[in-house]
Amino acid sequence: MKSFQATLLASTAILVSGCMSAQLYDGPKRDRDEVARITGDPVVTAGSPVTVILRQVDGRDIGMTQTTVEVLEGTHNLLVDCRIAETKAVSRHALEVEVFGGRKYRLRAQTGPALRECTGVTLESQN
Numbered sequence: 001m002k003s004f005q006a007t008l009l010a011s012t013a014i015l016v017s018g019c020m021s022a023q024l025y026d027g028p029k030r031d032r033d034e035v036a037r038i039t040g041d042p043v044v045t046a047g048s049p050v051t052v053i054l055r056q057v058d059g060r061d062i063g064m065t066q067t068t069v070e071v072l073e074g075t076h077n078l079l080v081d082c083r084i085a086e087t088k089a090v091s092r093h094a095l096e097v098e099v100f101g102g103r104k105y106r107l108r109a110q111t112g113p114a115l116r117e118c119t120g121v122t123l124e125s126q127n
Contacts, residue, residue, distance in 0.1 A: 021068040024057050035070040036099035038123065040080065040107045042067050049115050051083040052107040055092075073101040082109050082118035093121040103127045 021037070023029060040054035043064050054062050056079035057069050078095040099105055103125055110120040 020065050021070060022062060022066040024060060024069050025072045030070075030072075033102035034072070035101055036073060037068055037070055037104045038076075038078070038097075038099065038107070039068040039105065045085075047085070049085050050109045050111060050118065051085070052109050052121055053081045053083070054107060055079045055081055071099060073099060078107075078123070080107055080121045082121055084111070084115060084118055087116055089117060091118045093118075095121060095123060097123045099123075 025035070038054065038057070041048065041051045043051075043053055045051050054067070054069065056062060056077075057071060058077055062069060075096060075098050078097060080093045080095060081090055082093060083090050097105075104127055105123050106126055108122050108124050109118050110122060111117065112119050
């Protein structure tokens, strides 16, 4: 029973840590209206048919536990993986995006017919 509880605790810690945010600018933490938040999907999903995972921002690797990054306003280069659960296909996409302080953004997959392939990834503003 103790090993089950330890496994459950470890799994919960991984899932909770998947919601962590990474600061990708130098200096002290800035106010929300000064940074843009870019969010992808967690690496571990619960049956999601399509998963969009942020891998790099401006050449900096993103840890497996980070689903959100905070960047300064401006143009940024993103490297993103798009996974299709049914086919187990993974495609990599490079995006150049312009973001604005105080806004939240979400990575979204563009898929082919019947969710069989990821044809592209876009960054959508949530504000």
